[in-house]
Amino acid sequence: MSDGLLGGMSAREFLRRYWQKRPLLVRGALPGFRGVASRERLLALAARADVESRLVRRRGARWSVAHGPFARAVLPRDSTLLVQGVNLHLAAADRLLRAFSFLPQARLDDVMVSWAARGGGVGPHFDSYDVFLLQGTGRRVWRLQRPRRWQLVEGAPLKLIEGFEPDEEILAEPGDLLYLPPGWGHDGVALEECVTCSVGLRAPQGEELASAFLDFLHDRGLPRGTYRDPGLRPARRSGEIPRALADHAARTLRRIRWRRGDVENFLGVYLTTPKVQVVFARPSRPLARAAFARRLRRTPVALDRRTLMLTLGARLFCNGETYPASRALRALADRRRALVPAAPADLLYGWYLAGYLQLERDP
Numbered sequence: 449m450s451d452g453l454l455g456g457m458s459a460r461e462f463l464r465r466y467w468q469k470r471p472l473l474v475r476g477a478l479p480g481f482r483g484v485a486s487r488e489r490l491l492a493l494a495a496r497a498d499v500e501s502r503l504v505r506r507r508g509a510r511w512s513v514a515h516g517p518f519a520r521a522v523l524p525r526d527s528t529l530l531v532q533g534v535n536l537h538l539a540a541a542d543r544l545l546r547a548f549s550f551l552p553q554a555r556l557d558d559v560m561v562s563w564a565a566r567g568g569g570v571g572p573h574f575d576s577y578d579v580f581l582l583q584g585t586g587r588r589v590w591r592l593q594r595p596r597r598w599q600l601v602e603g604a605p606l607k608l609i610e611g612f613e614p615d616e617e618i619l620a621e622p623g624d625l626l627y628l629p630p631g632w633g634h635d636g637v638a639l640e641e642c643v644t645c646s647v648g649l650r651a652p653q654g655e656e657l658a659s660a661f662l663d664f665l666h667d668r669g670l671p672r673g674t675y676r677d678p679g680l681r682p683a684r685r686s687g688e689i690p691r692a693l694a695d696h697a698a699r700t701l702r703r704i705r706w707r708r709g710d711v712e713n714f715l716g717v718y719l720t721t722p723k724v725q726v727v728f729a730r731p732s733r734p735l736a737r738a739a740f741a742r743r744l745r746r747t748p749v750a751l752d753r754r755t756l757m758l759t760l761g762a763r764l765f766c767n768g769e770t771y772p773a774s775r776a777l778r779a780l781a782d783r784r785r786a787l788v789p790a791a792p793a794d795l796l797y798g799w800y801l802a803g804y805l806q807l808e809r810d811p
């Protein structure tokens with residue numbers, strides 16, 4: 449991590465004093481930072497079907513939102529182009545995300561890059577996750593309001609706070625970092641053409657977790673068995689559900705059980721499952737297995753920027769699959785680039801062929 453990212457403050461102090469408590473502005477956090485992509489690169493990403501992008505426009509009090517891909521994205525006055533998941537495509541954006549390695553990777557989501565024309569912005573809103581806003585080129589004024597029970601503007605095409613009354617105003621210049629905890633109202637308006645990179649945190653909501661867990665239980669296998677009623681008597685009230693059928697349903701559903709281990713396995717799989725649009729690039733001329741195993745002994749491996757690898761206790765999760773964790777694999781998950789001669793060569797060879805990792809070049 450760049451020493452200046454938190455303005456000389458240690459990660460421990462930042463977490464204790466600011467994390468999920470209050471905003472922090474760090475002037476010159478990344479000196480010389482101009483964003484992670486030129487306007488052309490950003491427009492090229494916004495033209496791709498496998499990249500999530502939005503164009504937000506404001507005309508007076510009227511807002512509109514269009515969703516990409518944008519064949520020829522032209523940026524009209526007072527508009528903002530937002531491109532999500534830029535870290536999956538550009539090495540510079542991945543490096544920016546990894547600069548926040550003092551946070552657990554399980555909590556990092558993605559780097560969103562916005563390109564705003566003068567006067568552009570997405571309006572006063574709040575996010576339900578923490579965000580680090582890094583100002584690239586241009587200046588942007590941020591107006592902030594502390595969390596409260598927000599009212600949203602009815603009928604607006606995007607989430608806008610009704611009656612936004614900022615209690616603080618900040619001018620962000622290139623290289624500045626603004627940290628915002630969840631729930632803070634904020635409105636960023638570009639003073640001139642400007643680029644802002646948002647490092648967004650991931651915080652699964654209860655409903656989202658529960659619904660994914662129910663899918664996981666479904667995939668694992670649900671109770672079988674058909675209801676039979678050989679002793680059925682003539683119905684006195686044919687509209688009534690038989691008590692025996694209700695008992696059967698209760699007994700069957702009670703058989704859906706899970707242990708803490710199932711929850712942990714689910715969580716690892718859930719957090720490491722790549723987004724649907726992610727495609728890994730397989731090596732065009734892969735090494736043979738024996739040559740790979742030889743190289744592995746002396747060459748570090750680096751996880752592909754799209755790879756999600758996490759560990760929990762004795763388990764390792766890689767791109768939605770579960771494996772036994774070992775010391776070498778834990779080092780790889782933590783550092784994402786490591787010399788791991790002791791790692792199981794066959795497993796790594798499979799990941800190499802799938803494009804999940806690469807061998808670094810020989811020195």
Ligand code: SIN
Nearest residue numbers: 528562569570644646
């Ligand atoms: C932006 O970059 O325009 C918006 C980022 C945010 O408000 O979260």
Ligand code: CO
Nearest residue numbers: 573574575634
């Ligand atoms: Co926001």
